[in-house]
Amino acid sequence: MLQSTKDIRMSQPSVLVLGEYPDWDRTALEEVFVCRWVATLDEIAGKPEANDIRALAYKGHSGLRDADMATLPNLGVIANFGVGYDSIDVEAATARDIKVTNTPDVLTDDVADLAVGMLLARSRKIVEASDWVRSGKWGRVGDFPLQRKASGKRCGIVGLGRIGRAIADRLAVFDMEMHYSSRAPKDTPTDWTHHASIEEMAGMVDFLIIALSGGKETAGMVTADAIRALGPDGMLINISRGSTVDEAAMLDALENGTLGSAALDVFASEPHLDPRFLALDNVLLQPHQASGTIETRQAMGQLQRDNIAAFLAGKPLVTPVN
Ligand code: 8YV
Numbered sequence: 001m002l003q004s005t006k007d008i009r010m011s012q013p014s015v016l017v018l019g020e021y022p023d024w025d026r027t028a029l030e031e032v033f034v035c036r037w038v039a040t041l042d043e044i045a046g047k048p049e050a051n052d053i054r055a056l057a058y059k060g061h062s063g064l065r066d067a068d069m070a071t072l073p074n075l076g077v078i079a080n081f082g083v084g085y086d087s088i089d090v091e092a093a094t095a096r097d098i099k100v101t102n103t104p105d106v107l108t109d110d111v112a113d114l115a116v117g118m119l120l121a122r123s124r125k126i127v128e129a130s131d132w133v134r135s136g137k138w139g140r141v142g143d144f145p146l147q148r149k150a151s152g153k154r155c156g157i158v159g160l161g162r163i164g165r166a167i168a169d170r171l172a173v174f175d176m177e178m179h180y181s182s183r184a185p186k187d188t189p190t191d192w193t194h195h196a197s198i199e200e201m202a203g204m205v206d207f208l209i210i211a212l213s214g215g216k217e218t219a220g221m222v223t224a225d226a227i228r229a230l231g232p233d234g235m236l237i238n239i240s241r242g243s244t245v246d247e248a249a250m251l252d253a254l255e256n257g258t259l260g261s262a263a264l265d266v267f268a269s270e271p272h273l274d275p276r277f278l279a280l281d282n283v284l285l286q287p288h289q290a291s292g293t294i295e296t297r298q299a300m301g302q303l304q305r306d307n308i309a310a311f312l313a314g315k316p317l318v319t320p321v322n
Contacts, residue, residue, distance in 0.1 A: 014052055015308060016044065016072065019059025019081065025301040029057065032305060033312075045071035055079060055308045058088070061270075066092035077311040079304045080321075082291070083107055083163075086214030086241060090322050100321040101307035105162065106299035107291040112166035114290040115209055115239045118263035119171075122235060122284040123150040151175055156205035158198055158222060159240070160186050164211030167239075168192070171207075179205055198222060203229035207237060214241030224249035227259050235261045239290045242268035251276045254283060265290050 013036035017029060029035050036044065036053070044050045053072045058064060059081035066089055069075060077099045078088060085102050093100050121127055124147045132144045155171050156179040157164045168178055168188075178192040181201045185194040195201035198221060202208050208230050212218040222236070222245040230236060236259060238245060247268045253259035255276070263284040267273040270288055277283060291300065306318045 013049065014054045014312065015057060016053045017057045021059065022297070024298060028301065028305060032309060041068050041071050055311055057081070057304055057308060061087045064088045069093060069096055069098060077101065077308065079307045081300055081304050084214050084241060085321055094322045099311065099317060101317050101319050102321050103300040103303045104319055106303055107296045108162050108166045110293050110296045111163050111239055111290040112170055114265060114286070115167045115237055116170045118265065118284055118286065119207055119235070119237055120150055122261055122263040123148060127284065153206040154179065154204060155207045155209065156180065156201040158208065158210045159212035161211065161213065167209055167211055199226045199229050202226040202234070206233065207235050210238040210240045210244050212240045212244045214243050219243045220246050222246065227253045230259060232257055233260050235263065237263045239265045242266045242270060247274065254280050
């Protein structure tokens with residue numbers, strides 16, 4: 001997919017790289033493009049070299065707004081490192097004739113794997129059980145307390161896109177009764193139940209797994225009512241974006257036991273999450289690491305570079321968003 005270095009390299013940096021990248025991405029970006037590396041856009045804003053930038057390799061969740069795009073007058077593409085592009089104002093990019101690309105598909109397996117891993121880990125308290133062994137309680141106190149079975153339970157997936165579907169396919173093998181919510185019914189096995197209402201579905205399942213994309217359209221979609229409907233025996237699992245849940249309502253419900261438990265990889269104010277989470281013993285907390293394997297992060301970096309290379313070569317983008 002990548003063009004030859006000769007085709008793409010220019011004398012001035014044309015690719016601005018924003019965010020933290022591992023060595024393999026740094027080397028590969030430098031090999032193919034003439035890059036300028038910045039920690040923030042302020043480092044280049046207003047300088048003459050800002051005019052040379054045609055592509056932005058973007059990694060992060062802090063936000064790329066219209067005013068940020070305005071600092072790069074000749075920007076043509078924002079290549080996002082990630083499937084979710086909720087931190088980029090795509091409408092503003094489109095208005096400025098800037099293309100946005102993302103990294104779908106290559107991370108689906110990992111995100112689905114982690115969702116299933118979190119469900120099992122929280123159901124069987126695998127982390128706590130490990131601490132039981134390490135602390136010597138097994139020998140001193142006795143057997144670890146019994147937990148609830150996961151296989152055969154009822155599972156509701158909120159958002160049956162690529163990732164939601166991959167989670168559902170995995171959990172169907174655990175003999176789970178499968179429910180999903182989406183605007184319209186999807187092409188699924190006939191025994192999966194579609195719900196137009198998340199609240200209705202939440203009242204009928206043991207596990208509610210959020211696999212929505214982030215952004216304005218999905219903000220707060222998992223409401224206090226849905227959390228209440230999931231109930232004291234229910235578990236909420238979120239591998240999408242913290243913004244999709246009414247986080248304050250979830251914290252209240254976890255504190256007062258009206259929601260049984262949660263397993264969360266994402267938070268509204270991550271990485272500085274609400275300290276109330278840390279005081280809870282009915283949550284499994286993960287550091288937004290669902291796509292965090294070497295294989296997947298390498299594939300995401302490659303796809304990001306492929307999109308930039310396609311753009312600079314005037315070819316169709318590999319995974320365009322707008
Ligand atoms: C992050 C993600 O991109 O793909 C997404 O939408 O949330 C993650 O894979 C990853 O943390 C790199 O920033």
